[in-house]
Amino acid sequence: MKTFAGNLKRGEFVLYQGEIYQIQKADFYAPGKGSALMKARLKNVKNAKNVDFTYKSSESVETVDVESIEMQYLYKDTENLYFMNERTYNQYTIPYEVVGDLAQYLKEGNNYFVYVHNDEPLSLRPPASVRLKIIEAEEAAKGDTVSGAKKLAKLETGVSVMVPLFVKVGEIVAVNPETGEYSERVKE
């Protein structure tokens, strides 16, 4: 399918230099000399790298039909992560290098959204937040009341993040898997 660059919207998938990218933002821009433009930030779905590109707003852009399908994360080995579509029982494989650091926040048995194009898995849609249990953390030193102070805590998937001093082992925290930032303590 083709569309005018001037109609591009955040979240759409396009073909750019032969690869599939997702539009992160698309801002109209009219320099008042020559064509009106669309300034886009594109994210390569395979390597998550961002590219800024300025389209002419009346330029034709190839859009790509990409579905986001909920799947169960089964397991990983040294090279790949394995997912299953629970409706069709089809299994999908995504290389580790595509998922990148996000893999450290994924818990086997949990459901995540996988981007699929022509029944081929492209990558994982990063969840806005993941909820994981703390398995190791330093005890807060008594009297340490500096506001905003943080300590290191190890989550059940093995990754370590900075959390506020009051958070304890066994508690569940919400973390942004793209930045590794703690957002809040949550109830089970």
Added chain:
Amino acid sequence: MKIQTHIDHLDSYRLYLKIIAATREYLNGKKYLEIDLPVLSPALIPESYLEVYETEFRYFDTKKKLYLTPSPELFLKRILAYGELDCYSLGKAFRNSEPESKLHSGEFTMLEFYKMHSSYMDIADELLGLMSHIASKLYGTNHITFQGKNISFAEWERMTVAEAFSRFADIDETDLFDGSRFMEQATKKGYITTGFTYEDVFSQIYSQEIEPNLGVRGYPTLLYDYPKEFAALAALNPDRKTAQRFEFYIGGVELGDCYSELTDPKEQEQRFQGEARKRRETGKSDHPIDKGFLEALKYGLKECAGIAIGFERLAMIFADISSIDALKLISI
């Protein structure tokens, strides 16, 4: 579209008002006369890349098309020709087919000021003085911080358009000023050129490869001498390849556009016809050409220069915010 109220923008709005006050104080102090202008006009300057808002005057069976002015230039040039006054206007300008974005609004505030017996580089000096004055009124300094970077108003970083294309886009002067060679270079870089004009592709490369590098090395950047295709209402340089036009940038954001004004009525009329033809070809609203503007040039426009500044963008820089929206208490 929906009317939105943003009381949380009150702090930046107050700063915006201070910037307006500092601007008026500076220009009035330099004896520019502020001109209060209409926003409706029965005829306009034809500009091939602008779409306009149309409306209508109605009285019984009389109907007369009116247009919201995309810039106050058509009015101010009359004041310059008949009055020979240094003057300015700070008011609303309207551009259709421009959706809201971080740096765009279909209705925006434009500052235009004109100086008699001057060229574009005299305006550059005046402009630096204006920005210094605003910085000193706001912060008591001759510099500001925009998105973590220090910008000093002690001087300009000056660069010609040809230098910028060579430095940032690796397109040399010979290719820049030769339409077909330029399009060849663009195709090699991967830009789509089929079905587009030199102006379109120039604009795309300019925005993609040049603009992010302007106004990012400690000083505002003055980019000057545009290919004659972008002369609009500007006088040409003696080389006849470039126009006496500059644009200025801070933090990669284009803030304004200045010319040494074209004073030759014959050449202006020819350019108008060319622009009007392009408007028809691209299906833009076919508004009447402002003949009175050409009359004013025939009466005699002395050497002068002027600049148009997107005032919300300038204020956005001084307020150190990244969207013009954040200055507004009410938006649609």
